[in-house]
Amino acid sequence: MSELSEAERRDWLRLARTENVGPVTFDQLIQRFGTAGKALAALPELAQRGGRRIAIASEATVDKELARGAALGARLIAACEAAFPQALAALDPPPPILWARGRVEILDRPSVAIVGARVASAAGQRFARGLAAELGQSGQVIVSGLARGIDAAAHEGALTTGTVAVLGGGVDDVYPPEHRKLYDRIAEEGCVVSESEPGRTAVARDFPRRNRIISGLSRAVVVVEAELRSGSLITARLAGEQGREVLAVPGSPLDPRAKGTNDLIRQGAALCEGAEDVLRALEGLRGFREPDRGVYTGLPANDPGDALREAVAALLSPTPVSRDEIVRATGAAPPAVFAALVELSLAGRCDLLPGGMVTSG
Template structure:
């Protein structure tokens, strides 16, 4: 549901998104259940206690939320919540979308068709040359190039697309320039492109932030092109997320003698389209329809509340191996709405991890 938020609602939306143990799935479930972020915030302490939490759950104060908003404003950045009209449609179509993003620069680029180009940080000269050429040609065709502003392929793609439109998605805050040598590039993207981050301003990225960043890179894009990637790399995570999100995945084939080609060759082996130039990307995009936001209601009828017995039965069914929420509901034998409510309570207590795609695992 697209709607405008008052200043108080935006502050509460931010507080809920920054609450301990509230990820995108839990946030989405809470908004569907309570309708308003203020009502969800009021319910959080009791929900976490029922899930088995002993210590109070950490909820940002109004002053802390106001401080984050002020820090973003001082940078010239803008906060966009998932329900607001300017939230990028491709991200809104994710299930669930990130609750909010910070943006800096030309946000109108987020309304244009986009393609992600990602790849190795320690990239070959040939790989960087290919990324530059591909980004330039896609830009000339009217596409915005999205990447992660990392060394190597990312940086080459951004440089080539600055004149036609590029979006950099950061793992840290909207002002977290990494690597440091990309300071000038960052400044140029802020001026001529757009920078996007899910994290609060001033935050320095840590390892767990990059999968979230990769999800936004793929989520913003109609297609993801991997230029170079070893078998264990963040670029392959981006490609996997893109496939799960229904995006097109393309890979540039390479020599079997180069470890940086093994990831791309493996993607092709698994069904990714071969990319030898911009025409392959444009062909893959032919006939694609626009993104449609999932049918979400902000104030659904309340479902049955889980009792202690059902809640602990659900907790006992969880394991480190992720399974679907529907599978948990079948095994628990309770009403699905009550099982899903129990999972939210367990997540708030730090006993369950709600993942995208309806999956859940024990923490």
């Protein structure tokens, strides 16, 4: 991993901001072409093969984003650069870029996420605040999402020891507005990060991506309070998929905010009654090291052909299926099938999902 030149970073951002280029498609394109510049040059032909034209992010668009980030004092870090958090770089695939405002160096310190209900009980907030403070004193950075309730309490407990706020909107999107003072302290003493461009206001579809970063930055995720349908449970699920430890705080069966956490314990999450439980879980990870992402070298960029591309498209449905299953069903070489999927994705005919899954577009 090495630093990109300014021109290479602009290409990297243009590719990340191009229509239909999500993290999986981005990763496949970089693996295939080696550089963002070469991938950008190939995009029109690839999308046309898939069945439509594509709107590539303009240089003016990325220049505006870079200027807005610079005005905030934020830093853009590409997934291939040494400053990119190692825990995120090891994800399959990593977010292509990350905007960071504050002390970027704490992103590589050992971290624990604390998440939970927005409409949290006073007892739940007190527990989250105290847990964050104790874990912070033990050397852990606390990661959360700046939301009301448990998130805010966790950040407050870790302000003096180190905390990271992951936002769904841009790094300047303070929500809820009453957290402005908390945000300012985190930006000064901790770090605020986001995949989204500065100036963007978060919408519903941004929060699953945010949750993936919260869990990805952390070695363990603690859920304090959560109803059965809760974004915190999504974060816990993502943490499990990423190989992170998942812990839950038990609660009264009479409180709807305990149903989600109690269900997590029922499904195998570790029980958390205090910092010692989290530290004990982390002790089992002693010596664990995130795998290296390696170097992007570029793979052959052959045209998979219309016949294979349409055969792959015919196998897709709204039900997620692994790319390996598509390979088996077609009997074609994996690189050719992956190339066909990228072209279909660029044309909006399929969605490439983390974990090697794919659905129809």
